[in-house]
Amino acid sequence: MDKILNQEKLRINKFLSKYGYCSRRVADELIKQNKVFINNHPATLGSIVNSYDKIYIKENSKLKEIESQVDFVYIAFNKPLGITSTTYRKDKSNIIDFINYPKRIFPIGRLDKNSHGLILLTNNGDIVNKILRSENNHEKEYLVRVNKEITEDFLSKMRSGIKILNQITKPCKIWKLNEFTFRIILTQGLNRQIRRMCESLDYKVSYLKRTRILNIKLGDLKIGKYRHLTNDELNKLFELIGI
Structure with missing residues (x-):
């Protein structure tokens, strides 16, 4: 195996995340299921690996070595309705099988099954938490249609914060486009x-599309298609998330 980050020591779950196998949460689950091995010995939660270790995952009763050097992939995908933002392959609507990308990738965050629009995917586990961390106030923009006329009172309450899931949502930017449609920019997920915010004000969402994450815009990318991020997009993205 190639050296791991110039002999930097890593927790096993971070190693599997960093090199694109799975998220840290999924790695911990695999460890609990005795499917992760370090030098042919079962890994434990919190195990540390270094440049001399060989890491294996049990897949279909066979051990597969996880290489520590990968070419990172960054994808913008226009998720269709009905596709689930999960890597769980038993879910027939999972995003991974739909895209069928030749390398192992995973989504950064979620976009619910009944919504469509922009979602990012990568095999670089290091950037996932940096993008999703709510305290960083990273913007995500949406186009939303509701079932009845949008009032100033609705906009004001949405803008100030709504109580859902036992907490008050962060203040957000929102503006009305027409009688039933608005744009909204959130900094939490x-x-x-x-x-849920709309339902708490007795509105029902009939259409929801995510159009932007940080500096990455959906643009004219067709539903069900993906594209690789440009160098300019990546440079700005890394600047925004502090890499």
Whole structure:
């Protein structure tokens, strides 16, 4: 195996995340299931690996070595309705099988099954938490249509914060486009946040599309298609997340 980060020591879950195998959470689950091995010995939660170790994952009763050098991939994908933002292959609507990319990749965050639009995927586990960390106030922009007329009171309450999931949402930017449609920019990612915010004000979302994450825009990317991020996009993205 190639040296790991010039002999830097890493926790086993960070190693598997960094080199594109899975997230740290999934890595911990695999460790609990005795599917992760270090030098042919079962790994434990918190195990440390270094440049001399060989890391294996048990797949279909066979051990597969995880290489420590990968070419990082960064993808913008226009997720269709009905596709689930999961790597769980038993879910027939999972995003990984739909894209069918030749390298192992995983989504950065989620976009619920009944919404479509921009989602980023990568095999670089290091950037995932940096993008998703809510305290960094990273912007995500959405186009939303609701079932009844948008009022100034609705906009004001959405803008100030709504109580959902036992907390008050962070203040956000929102503006009305027409009688039933608005744009909104969030800096947090609670589960089904926009839908829950609208429901709390007796509105129902009939259409939701994510159009931007940080500096990455959906643009005219067709539904169900993906593209690789440009060097300019990556440089700005890394600047924004502090890499």
